[in-house]
Amino acid sequence: MELLSPKNWKDYELIDCGDFEKLERFGKCITIRPEPQAVWPKIYSNADWEKQATVKFIPKSSSSGDWKKLKQANDQWEIKYKVKNQKSKEHELVFRLGLTGFKHVGIFPEQAVNWDTIYNYLSPLNKPKFLNLFAYTGGASIAARAAGADVTHVDSIKQVVSWANENMQKSNLDNIRWMVDDALKFVKKEVRRGNKYQGIILDPPAFGHGPNGEKWQLEDNIAEMMNEVLQLLDTEKHLLILNAYSLGFSAMVPENLLRPFSVKNNSKLSVGELFLNAKSGVKLPLGVWGKFEK
Numbered sequence: 001m002e003l004l005s006p007k008n009w010k011d012y013e014l015i016d017c018g019d020f021e022k023l024e025r026f027g028k029c030i031t032i033r034p035e036p037q038a039v040w041p042k043i044y045s046n047a048d049w050e051k052q053a054t055v056k057f058i059p060k061s062s063s064s065g066d067w068k069k070l071k072q073a074n075d076q077w078e079i080k081y082k083v084k085n086q087k088s089k090e091h092e093l094v095f096r097l098g099l100t101g102f103k104h105v106g107i108f109p110e111q112a113v114n115w116d117t118i119y120n121y122l123s124p125l126n127k128p129k130f131l132n133l134f135a136y137t138g139g140a141s142i143a144a145r146a147a148g149a150d151v152t153h154v155d156s157i158k159q160v161v162s163w164a165n166e167n168m169q170k171s172n173l174d175n176i177r178w179m180v181d182d183a184l185k186f187v188k189k190e191v192r193r194g195n196k197y198q199g200i201i202l203d204p205p206a207f208g209h210g211p212n213g214e215k216w217q218l219e220d221n222i223a224e225m226m227n228e229v230l231q232l233l234d235t236e237k238h239l240l241i242l243n244a245y246s247l248g249f250s251a252m253v254p255e256n257l258l259r260p261f262s263v264k265n266n267s268k269l270s271v272g273e274l275f276l277n278a279k280s281g282v283k284l285p286l287g288v289w290g291k292f293e294k
Contacts, residue, residue, distance in 0.1 A: 001251050002272035004289070006112035011079035014109075015052065016280040018042035023049050026097055026105060027079040032056040033103050035284065043280035057103045067099040075099050078170065081112055083119035083143050091119070091146035094170035095137065096163070106137050106163060110274040110286045111203070114241055115143035118199060121239045121293060122147035128198035131190075131232065133183045134208070138164030138176070140201045145173045149199065152177040154186050156210045182210030184221065187228045196234045203243040218244065222257065230261045238267065238294050243274070245287035254290025267292035 006012070013025040019042050022035040032053045042049070050056075054073045059065040076098040084090040093115070097106045122128050122144055130144040130151045137160060141153040145168065155161050158180045168176050179186060183204070204225070208216040226242070233240060242254045251271040262269040269292040276284045 004113045012109045014276040014278045016044045030054045085120040085123045119143045119147045130199040131197045133202045134204045154179045182214040191231045199239045201241040226257045242290045251288040258290045262292040267294040
């Protein structure tokens with residue numbers, strides 16, 4: 001099992017986490033946000049957290065809240081991340097961040113390890129096709145597009161897809177195919193069309209809804225989703241990454257879901273956990289992943 005964490009990201013830093021919160025730096029903005037995985041005590045004092053922080057998220061319910069500005073802060077700002085491949089080719093990805101009512105700021109920083117994997121894998125290929133499901137604000141999509149891929153980006157929330165489009169333009173890229181759709185319904189349609197992809201990434205939530213009220217629950221739907229998704233992969237050349245942010249999931253879950261296909265197609269299978277290294281020395285687990293490539 002591999003433990004993966006982003007490295008050398010100047011615009012992002014996990015400073016500390018504990019007592020169900022995390023202290024993070026996104027560019028010049030330092031945030032305090034809830035974090036259900038951080039069950040241990042903080043390393044730094046509450047006074048130190050408050051002294052460093054720019055803004056703090058105050059929950060009003062399990063899914064929403066307000067941001068309290070502790071110092072002067074913009075509601076929107078930008079950060080950057082450079083994807084690189086083994087031949088030292090690189091592209092700077094630009095993300096517009098913002099203080100949303102759902103504790104998110106527009107990026108999951110632990111996913112940077114997957115952006116590097118995608119960029120490195122796709123760069124040598126000739127116009128590969130790439131599919132990003134549950135695609136959020138498009139980090140994986142723009143990494144794939146920077147590598148020269150024909151990219152399809154699928155998310156159920158129109159405003160989030162517009163946000164991803166903005167990130168694409170800020171990153172000096174174009175021509176990503178945007179789809180506001182339920183991921184499972186979209187995949188089934190692609191199977192019927194006979195479409196194939198050389199790269200696919202899924203980052204499904206534990207719970208969610210499609211644009212027409214379709215219900216998604218990870219434990220109930222992931223097996224059906226993977227059965228459909230695996231039919232979309234080019235059997236000769238492919239990369240698939242499955243992320244699962246669920247408190248109850250082991251890395252053996254994606255391993256068991258992916259192993260039959262990897263054995264049948266002689267793909268290299270690996271599994272592990274994503275985490276963030278805090279400046280304070282603790283490690284914050286942020287989900288399990290499975291990957292195979294050929």
